[in-house]
Amino acid sequence: MKFAICQELFEGWDWERQCKFSAEVGYTGLEVAPFTLASRITDVSSDTLATMKQQAADCGLTVIGLHWLLAKTESLHLTTMDQPVRDATADYLGELAKACHALGGDIMVFGSPPQRNLQDGVSMQQALENATDVFKKCMPILGDHGVKLCMEPLTSNETDFIRTCADAMQLIEMVDHPNFILHQDVKAMSGAETDPIPDLIHRHKDMLGHFHVNDTNLLGPGMGKTNFAPIFQALQEVEYDGWVSVEVFDYSPGCEHIARTSYEYMQSVLP
Secondary structure, eight states: OEEEEEGGGGTTOOHHHHHHHHHHHTOOEEEEOGGGTOSSGGGSOHHHHHHHHHHHHHTTOEEEEEOSTTTTOSSOOSSOSOHHHHHHHHHHHHHHHHHHHHHTOOEEEEOOGGGTSOOTTOOHHHHHHHHHHHHHHHHHHHHHTTOEEEEOOOOTTTOSSOOSHHHHHHHHHHHOOTTEEEEEEHHHHHHHOSSOHHHHHHHTGGGEEEEEEOOTTSSOTTSSSOOOHHHHHHHHHTTOOSEEEEOOSOOTTOHHHHHHHHHHHHHHHOO
């Protein structure tokens, strides 16, 4: 099983320090939040991206991809009725795909709840059709760069659009492209689904492209009540060969403690 960590946890650290520490703990992948690099990914030079890729490689790390794709951006939205905004959103996802490829990654996770929530007067069916329009427009450039976009279901506390794996699968079927697949997140599934997480892993194994691990308390694996042993068992049973990436939202225990505790716990419960 390949373990990565989402690097926005290391707020205030320079990139090389993030790489060295993550590798020291035992992670072999880093997942990048674009807003930690610049307000817009187009503000990051190709030379900078190449240097980041090389510094990670020098530490034995792979930059696996991007998440929080639209966080802290302006004038971008997935489900809006505004066609120019949807076109701009599709174009920006294409720019993110180029950066992802330049960093050596091949996965982008679409979470970004404020930029996907239903706007006033937009029905769920309209939102699905609008999202399909955006994703279909950016799929060719993702395909050209070998990047897959993973749709992330989130809880009702975070969004009113795509809250279960079944919701995500409906959208995936509408987009109908091999580079648009499913993302699963332990915290989100724990809060939004009625079925056990191992069952959801088995049910959606053919479309599962990426997996985030975290606890309902917003901390990392082993820092809350969630038992990850059956979750990892299920991932192995379906022969999942993607990344398992630690994503936390409560940084108060400190990034070093969170990163180490999460990694050590995951190693301890591997089947």
